[in-house]
Amino acid sequence: MGxxxxxxxxALIxxxxxxxxxxxxxxxxEKTGVLNLGVEGMMVTGAVMGFVVAVNTGSPTLGFLAGMASGVALSLIFGVLTQLLLSNQVATGLALxxxxxxxxxxxxVGYPGSTPPVVTDPFPAAMAEIPVIGPILFGHSMITYLSVLLVAAVWYVLGYTKMGLIIRxxxxxxxxxxxxxxxxxxxxLMAIMFGGACAGLGGAFLSVVRVQNWVDGMTAGAGWIALALVVFASWKPWRALLGAYLFGGVTALQLRLQAAGIDIPVEILAMSPYVITIVVLVIMSSDKSRAALNAPAALGKVFHATG
Incomplete structure (x- = not known):
């Protein structure tokens, strides 16, 4: 079976x-100098809130908004603790x-097995039926297209606007x-809230669109992969897109190898995306000067206004 x-x-997209x-x-x-290790927590909270709201209201849009709101709420906890109360960023992120x-x-509790509302695609079904190009370009949820547009927007803002200059x-x-x-x-704080909204939306997409179910701990380390991708990308948006698609490709491939009955232990296939991510990070870190070239100099450092 091919x-x-x-x-x-x-699938990888x-x-x-x-x-x-x-x-x-x-x-x-991280471009503002803050290291938030709570991405996994914000993602899984966004996943459950997005799923619960989508199931109870019948509206995927409200589910996505709820996922974003929950991510923002958790990120604000992190922001207040680290920026106003000056707690340690690493410890606070892990706690989050x-x-x-x-x-x-x-x-x-009580939601595993529930069915969320169907998310309609933004393009007509006929466009998705075009051979080869159709499914790849027109067969996705609006959130998928939004993620690519977000990469482009962040790239432009950071590189070509006054706001981006201030952030850097x-x-x-x-x-x-x-x-x-x-x-x-x-x-x-505004950057932390933006990061929380993105993580929450990613979690809501995971439960409402990709899996279409709620399972406890369903993010399964996706937040840690996201943190690794930022380093892999050398803090450059388009490299983050490339890294995410690399991870998605390995994940999608291992699922299809399992379905095809390839005689490889399931555990090896399941861990392959994470192993590939670790290998990529090791390769990137081999030349420390290159890996640190785009790392924000104040990353993880506490700021205390003196006047």
């Missing part, structure tokens, strides 16, 4: 979308992930940015 390349490409959304949000957060996993398990300045030297009159904490 593997259809067109079906594989369509769908699989990549939640990770891409979370990664592009975290990229903006644990909190999100526990909260999602509580909120999702805060991430490179927060003291100098503060001396110039920029509200460092406010800028970072």
């Amino acid at each position: 593997i259809d390349p067109v079906t594989l490409i369509v 769908t699989v990549s979308t939640p990770v891409l959304l979370a990664a592009i949000g975290e990229l903006v957060v 992930t644990l909190f999100g996993l526990g909260l999602s398990a509580l909120l999702g 300045a805060v991430g490179e030297n927060h003291d100098a940015a503060h001396a110039l009159g920029y509200k460092v904490i406010r800028i970072r």
